[in-house]
Amino acid sequence: MGNEVDVRIDGASPREGFYGKRVYLNLDKCCGCRSCAAACAYGHHLQTLLAHSKLDTNADLPLHCLQCDQPACAAACPNDAMKKQEDGLVQRSYFKCVGCSSCVLACPFGVIKPDLTKYIVPKCDLCIDRLEEGDIPRCVETCTSGALSFEAIDEQISDSKKNLISVRMLSNFIGRRR
Amino acid sequence: MVIISEKQKNIKQSLCLFCSLGCGTSFRSQGDEITAIDYDRENPINLGSLCPRGHYNFELLNHPRRLVYPQIGARKTSWDDALDFARQQLKEFEADSIGIILSSNASNEDACLAAKLAKSLGTKNICAAGNPFDQEAYQGEKWETPGAELSTLDEIGKAETLLIIGDILRRSPVLSWRINQVKYGKRGNRIIVADPNKTHTSWFATSHLRHQPGTAALLLLAMVELIGRETGQGELGVDIDAVAVKIGLPVDLLVVAARDFHASPSGTIIVTPSPAEKRNDLIVYFAKLLASLSPGKKYIPFYGYGNTRGVNLVLDRCLEEHISYPGMIDKIAAEQIKALIMLGEDLAGTHPEIEKKFKHMRFVAASNYFVNDLVDDSIVIFPLASQMEEGGTYVMADGRLENRLPIAPKVGGRSNGEIAAGLMGQEFNLNKTLEETGVIIRQGIPAAKTGIEEKIAEAQQIAAGEKFPPAEITHFGNNRMTRNFFWFRVNPHTLNMPCGQGVGVNNKVEG
Helix, strand or coil: CCCCCCCCCCCCCCCCCCCCEEEEECHHHCCCCCHHHHHHHHHCCCCCCCEEEEEECCEEEEECCCCCCCCHHHHHCCCCCEEECCCCCEEECCCCCCCCCHHHHHCCCCCCCCCHHHCCCCCCCCCHHHHHCCCCCHHHHHCCCCCEEEEEHHHHHHCCCCCCCCHHHHHHHHHHHC | CCCCCCCCCCEEEEECCCCCCCCEEEEEEECCEEEEEECCCCCCCCCCCCCHHHHHHHHHHCCCCCCCCCEECCEECCHHHHHHHHHHHHHCCCHHHEEEEEECCCCHHHHHHHHHHHHHHCCCCEEEECCHHHHHHHHHHHECCCCCCECCHHHHHHCCEEEEECCHHHHCHHHHHHHHHHHHHCCCCEEEEECCCCCHHHHCCCEEECCCCCCHHHHHHHHHHHHHHHHCCCCCCCCHHHHHHHHCCCHHHHHHHHHHHHHCCCEEEEECCCCCCCCHHHHHHHHHHHHHHCCCEEEEECCCCCCHHHHHHHHHHHCCCCCCHHHHHHHHHCCCCCEEEEECCCHHHHCHHHHHHHHHCCEEEEEECCCCHHHHHCCEEEEECCHHHHCEEEECCCCCEEEECCCCCCCCCECHHHHHHHHHCCCCCHHHHHHHHHHHHHHCCCCECCCHHHHHHHHCCCCCCCCCCCCCHHHCCCCHHHHHCHHHHHCHHHHCCCCCCCCCCCCCCCC
16 A cells, blocks of 8 residues: 555645644534535535534534544545545545445544445545645635634644633533533 | 646635625636635625525526526527517506516616616516515614614624624624624623524523513513613603513513613614514614614614615615515405516515415516526516626615626626616616616615604514524525525435525424
8 A cells, every 4th residue: 555646635735834733613602504514515526524413402513523643434444545644634535435434433523424425435634625725624714703713733722712622512511411 | 636736816706695794705716717616814794704605606606507598488589589578568568467576685776777667667566575574674774763873894893782683693694703702802791682592693692581482672662661761861651561571571681681781882783684573673663762772882684685775775765656575465465466577586485375376477577596486487587697797786784885896707697687677678787877876875775754652552562473493504595596505405404494494484493
């Protein structure tokens, strides 16, 4: 597998500037319009790579891929379609994927949503075409409330103002317990 | 896979008309062709963000189901033949039996030409169509209240108190970053949301007033009365206890909300006309009254159709007399309209019961983007050009005038203004019409005189309505047109919904 050539990055400039950056969500600001998923669909040839889950009547949770260090989806893939790239991105090959849904079951965060109409599994690619042009991913760009941000991992963790665990999610659990 | 080696610098900007916020859209283009959607971060209205409906604009440009040629009785013809045929057919009818319906997404120039068409036909049966509750709310905006000012969008973000009536984030999600500015901006900022349901908007509320469904007008009336008593500006003679029972909230809560609202130095009342509320005109009227009573407060209504304000304004100013939207529906139901011209609007989306009455219609001409239910039954069908293909001026929710030029070549459609001019046998001159509408728009919405006592008596007749469950935020189509878009069809939350969702009278969801 050493001689693999990824068609997407062949000939393009080396990907710099987004190494180690991820999409973060501040659920307290989210207004649940799902424009992130719509932008994802219109940017990826009408295939939605972004799943949503509904926490409550007034809380929707967009499920962004975390680009794990040791991705379970890549380990589970029988056809080596999922692969961790050097720049930290877990990428899915359009050609190798057979739509077996092993990664859907393997993902511990449930961010891969099975979409069997196209016989391939949708997987977030962080809008690599935009990143190479120096832009940010579509979901972050289109977010109506400013809930999504595209930041380096270190910045995000050191910034104590942002909630990694949302008040909204906690209030939901507390409300249910009562 | 095509590798885009360098960034496409050809960016074209236009306007979204799927709600009256009027976000700027931008597209990447190669030559004349629009190739991809982009996000214009420098636009002051939306800072580049778009809601799912904003993305529909891109799909609309090259949609495979778009109408591209005129038809007479499902037969393809040329534009000249179709217009000649329609013109000759219309001559056979009496003036009173001809009706014209103009979509509220049309530009001001289209409205001006439609008014001229009505004049030349000699009919008074012309009205702006769209969401019935939006048209109702516009009537409330016409009643004059001295001292009430319309808020700008920047003032919403800088306000210290927001009073939000209804689920505004379902209608205009792009407003959410301004609401976040208020919520997380300064300590002591307040967001009061009046909505019977727990919604995404109510999450942002510091106090959520869950009134009985349909009684938002009474809630505003109670606040007007309480502030009037507190400030000594005079009582209106409203029995607060009786009103509070109808609203379903304790009087103390209303007093606290009214005091909070009145005490803050700046504030905005955001009104969302909705099918769940009764008498949307009274809601807008009392919101204006509240804004005039309390210092530093302003009001802003958000309509579902982009140019509701502009189209209504131009029709009101151009014609001395014309019937209202409910009046038109009544006339069609009573079979008094024999020939109907539907410019850009499909009535079946908002009034499904009217579809049966079309059997009695002897001539129907329709212009639209897609073949929808009633368009399919029409005798003459004109393809319609979107706002990205025709250009024109539009009046948005905050009263600003947007002037946009066409960015894409026409796929075969023409604008409503051109069609109306063609039906008169004239040629459409955009520059000349722009001058005319510019004068009309500067005059503003015509004020109608009314008495407060009269309106209070009307408001007190409102009884609480049925429970109206919150609809899914993702499906918010504004008419049947949105069924044609990919995102509306594919999103699993929209699939189980009856059509006409988020629009009209049949907007009732299980759950």
